[in-house]
Amino acid sequence: MRGKGRTATAVPDAPLWTEAPSGTVEAREGTDLLLVARTSANPPVHRYRWWRGAVEIGSSQPSGVEEGKLEMRAIRRDQAGNYSVTAYAPRGNAHSGFLVNVLCMWQLGLLVNGPEAVVAAKRVILDEGATASVLCSAQGNPLPNVTWARKSDKASVLSSGEGEARLGIEEATWSDTGLYLCHASSTVSAAPSVATAVIVTQPPTQTEGKIDRTEDSTGWAAVGGSGRLDCRVTAAPEPAFTWLVEGESQVVSEDVKYVIHKPKVVDEVAEWSSILEVREVTPADFTFYTCVARNALGQHALNLTLGPPVPPEDPYNLTATVVSPSSVVLLWRHDQGYSPARGYTVRYHPAGTRKFFKYRCRDVNSIIVSFYNN
Incomplete structure (x- = not known):
């Protein structure tokens, strides 16, 4: 102031x-x-x-x-x-x-870029006879083309759209259960596919194409060793598993003799695996075992057999190459089957004699082997 x-x-x-x-x-x-x-x-x-x-x-x-x-x-x-x-x-x-x-640049329309932010639900569960609509969206400039296809048949496009596409399922059946892929692409580039597991509720059934002996469960064991039996079923919701010996006595997981491993999904969708491990195998354990899978919609039983080891298949297509006075290279093939070979022995003798020499190699299937005449 x-x-x-x-x-x-x-x-x-x-x-x-x-x-x-x-x-x-x-x-x-x-x-x-x-x-x-x-x-x-x-x-x-x-x-x-x-x-x-x-x-x-x-x-x-x-x-x-x-x-x-x-x-x-x-x-x-x-x-x-x-x-x-x-x-x-x-x-x-x-x-x-x-x-x-x-x-982002694509929001401003100032930059041409490939698809990004591809989004779709990871799992969709629906009852038999129900309908579902699964949205997949993507961003990019230009707006990408979005398509749906089943993983088992990627060549068949089920639906498509610009920027988004909807996978429609009507009157769902068990056969609709599976992995579906959402793919986004444009003239600039393509984004990695996003997978959605569609699961139609169903009672346990044996998984198609599966047999008692699988890669994870060979179905055989040596005396004194351990054997594994792998029971696989397709089911939704998750089944509970029970194991029986010779169809009668129930296996108790806490028993020192047996271990029932926690069931797990093996295909990211609805194929469940329950593994029974038999420890300290004796000849009496070479018998059949029953796996029973149950859920709220029903049950299914599978018989699996544990047996002793069987001899491996014979190698074939034995071929000698790169022959020199002091060495030779051998090449053969062998189908491992259900009894993988632990090793191979090559017997040879110099010409004009019957004195054999041995060359051993371990844990091979198809391999080039060199040995020396000395």
Whole structure:
């Protein structure tokens, strides 16, 4: 205040914003973003602090000009979120909150890029006779072509669309159970397929194409060793498994003799596996075992047999190549079958004699072997 015989005095004030980010602040991905905050206060603001959520990300002290700055170089889309700035002064504080929205290039239409953000449900469960519509969407510039296909028949497109496509299932049957792939592609590139497991509820049944002896359960064991039997069924919901010896006595997992492993899905959809492990095998254990799988819709029983080891199949197509006075290379083939070979023995003798020499090699199937005549 000025007047005759009076001195001007400043009235103390709490800080008031003259400029501050608020509402939504948009920035293009990959560009630099400069945020400026200014206040009017008496005494002046002595510090600005910047926050992302509850985490402090910057602090500055004004120098000459009452303003605070936060610079975000080459901003990324994962830096989008809620931010705030607080001005601190002796007479009080001022606070301003705002949202940083990072615009991807495809949103701006400024860059041609391949498909991204392909999204579809991971699992869809429906009852027999029901219907379902599974949406798959993708982003990109230009907008990608989106298609659905069954994993077992990728060449047959079930549905398609621009930017999104729906997989429709009407009057669902057990045969609709399986993995379906959503694929997004454009003239620029293609994105990795996204898988959706469609599961139609059903009682346990033996998995098609499966036999008692599988890669994980050979169906044979040596005396004194351990044998594994793998019972596989297709079922939804998850089945409970019971094992019987010779169709009568129930196997107890806590028994030292037997271990029933926890059932697990082996095809990402509805094929379940229960493994019975027989320990310290004796000749009496070479018999049949019954696996019973049950769920709320029914049950199914499978008989699996544990037997002693059988001799491996004979090798065939024995061929001698690269013959020299001191060595020869042998090549053969062998079908491992259900009784894999642990090793091979090659017997040979020099011409004009009957004195045999042996060459042993282990754990091979089709291999080139060298030996020396000495």
